[in-house]
Amino acid sequence: MSIPDKEITIYDIAKALNISAATVSRALMDHPSVNINTKAKVQEAAKSMGYRSNQMASNLRKRKSNIIGIIVGNLNSSFMSNVIAGAEKVLSEAGYNLIISQSLDNVSKEINIAQAMYNNRVDGLLVSLAYETENADHFESFVKRGIPLVYFDRVWPHPKCPGIEIDNVKAAYDITEHLITQGCKRIAHITAFKISSVAADRFTGYKKALEDYNIPFNESLVIKTDLTMNAGIDAAHQIMNMEERPDAVFVTNDACAVGCMQETKKFGIRIPQDIAFAGFNNDTEASIIEPNLTTVNYRGDIMGEEAARILIDRINNASAAAQPAKKIMQKSEIIIRDSSVKRK
């Protein structure tokens, strides 16, 4: 396949083969009604002439942009990189282009991105919300226009938008229970400033475990932050200043947990003997920090693939999109590492 001087169109192919452009178009799309020989001839000519289809023309005619938007808090994690890789695999096989934006976990940026994607007429949207986000009104325009939207990981419950996530309540329950069975009695919890869907579920799991083990919930052990690594450092100072220190800390993400651990160690606190730690997400950092961080693990690539598949299904399938959206729970597991094991 050579690179011609001018862009080749289906008309050029039609002329060369003495057939109509309509037939060329059909042949290239592998339309069943085209004669098999014609099809072969067209495909061969397209190749030898260096034809590449013009998506813009096709998109205009079909009134589809062929673009899927994906909005995430931050690309900087192995989890997200895997989600993107998974989604990209499924979407590019289905002929879609993927445009990715990071909200940097900032609501107003998320709103701007949503607006831009709306104006760019994406055919569908994959969204993982910013930690800060407290409502999903800025995505209503998509819903109203019937543009399919699928949430993943950091989801928003919506009757028209499916969400794929893990059972955050259960995972948080399990990890809190684990800390309790290690003998911890004063378990602090570091969560988001604005406790929306995901953070709320983890908080719920935490409280439920305390309750089931007859440990009174203590508001003063709850620290609200923006969940960055730096916020973890601040949180460590708060912990060190507590009158009665906790014997364990469950942080709602790894980045913040790692920041907090590092800083706590500087005060001479031994982990896990003095304070045990647990995080959430199994980021790379969790297996680098010493001691390695107990956390919750789940597969990004599978989540990305699954979200993309659901989205494509809703795009192609108006009836699927009309169904009330269901929540999909993906498997997760807690990974117990040295940061939390008091007795061996």
Place this chain on the structure above:
Amino acid sequence: MSIPDKEITIYDIAKALNISAATVSRALMDHPSVNINTKAKVQEAAKSMGYRSNQMASNLRKRKSNIIGIIVGNLNSSFMSNVIAGAEKVLSEAGYNLIISQSLDNVSKEINIAQAMYNNRVDGLLVSLAYETENADHFESFVKRGIPLVYFDRVWPHPKCPGIEIDNVKAAYDITEHLITQGCKRIAHITAFKISSVAADRFTGYKKALEDYNIPFNESLVIKTDLTMNAGIDAAHQIMNMEERPDAVFVTNDACAVGCMQETKKFGIRIPQDIAFAGFNNDTEASIIEPNLTTVNYRGDIMGEEAARILIDRINNASAAAQPAKKIMQKSEIIIRDSSVKRK
């Protein structure tokens, strides 16, 4: 701005205001020849009617996709996340959409992505090569078609394609020199299997420093890997099996350095006393591993912005694109941390 039932076009606005579609089009593009009052009326009507411009039609007419492709090895690093954020900022302000793909540092995936981007008629390309990549033939189709391509970070020298990078030779020289001044005499180097442009430059800097300090270059101290964290673990085993062990290791990226350090420590090696370590990139992990890793730091956001600006310039400006491409050097600095400081 409400959401109308049917999609509003410039014809609808034209009809509502009793003017021609051409004028509406001009007014919306803020064309200077349109009367200022007309412009205001059009813009107001567009807003109140819930108009959104149809990029597909505009793109077809202008024969531009309005899409910029960006190809990176892996999104999973704070550096890359910053590059993307920087590039996105500049490109979205200029009205472009960004489609991002990760090669996962695999050449054949990179080739496929390049082909897909070519078929999708991106208006320009931003590329950071896979570690494996040994030539850039798969990007020649862009060059032939006059589609601007700008390399960043992991660049390929090409007379038509500018590259923005740091002075890898110098940075590697400086970091090797630092190890030497710490008293290290047997400095191992972990580099890529296929030593292309960037890895080669760092290797050169390493050898040059040795030479300047009269330390004979020793081929047996060079370890070739795929530079993943796992490869670092393997490399640690190779190091432990050496007859005469090195007293320092300079790894060409942080991920691999961190893997190698962790594994080395398991053998009871003290860092930096027995073996000093240095990496490259200042990934998050570098300040989490203990002891913290000496490395080379440079700003991703600035690199992304700069690359995007150069690209846009070449897209808008055929004469700029015709100039022989120059290499642009961005500032970098070595960050000395405990992994390499033998004497305080």
Place this chain on the structure above:
DNA sequence: GTGAAAGCGCTAACAC
């Protein structure tokens, strides 16, 4: 199984 023709919504000569 193939062709003719219309049109997706926009922009840009070219007129006036």
Place this chain on the structure above:
DNA sequence: GTGTTAGCGCTTTCAC
């Protein structure tokens, strides 16, 4: 300063 007109390259009825 504004309007007329002609496409951009494709898909898709509707004929035959």
